[in-house]
Amino acid sequence: xxxxxxxxxxxxxxxxxxxxxxxxxxxxxxxxxxxxxxxxxxxxxxxxxxxxxxxxxxxxxxxxxxxxxxxxxxxxxxxxxxxxx
Numbered sequence: 001x002x003x004x005x006x007x008x009x010x011x012x013x014x015x016x017x018x019x020x021x022x023x024x025x026x027x028x029x030x031x032x033x034x035x036x037x038x039x040x041x042x043x044x045x046x047x048x049x050x051x052x053x054x055x056x057x058x059x060x061x062x063x064x065x066x067x068x069x070x071x072x073x074x075x076x077x078x079x080x081x082x083x084x085x
Contacts, residue, residue, distance in 0.1 A: 003030075009054065036072035043079060051081045 010026050017024040031038055043051055053073055074081050 013052075013054070036069050036076070039073055040076055043077060048079055051077055051079050053081055053083045 006028065010028055014024070014026045017026075029038060029042065039051070039053070051073070053070065070083060074083075
């Protein structure tokens with residue numbers, strides 16, 4: 001069920017970027033590694049010009065995780081990061 005929800009989010013992101021005629025690549029990566037390490041490793045490997053990082057809306061239970069993940073990526077990313085809710 002979680003995988004389907006994530007695939008739907010990726011599909012929506014892809015459709016949005018296509019609608020705005022932006023060159024992009026959307027990939028799903030499933031791993032047990034820490035999310036911030038995976039994101040930063042992929043950024044270093046792929047060398048994008050911009051990282052778009054989706055964040056959840058305000059949900060008190062998720063805020064601790066999302067905030068720490070977002071902060072870790074923002075503080076260590078070698079490229080500009082765009083975040084949205």
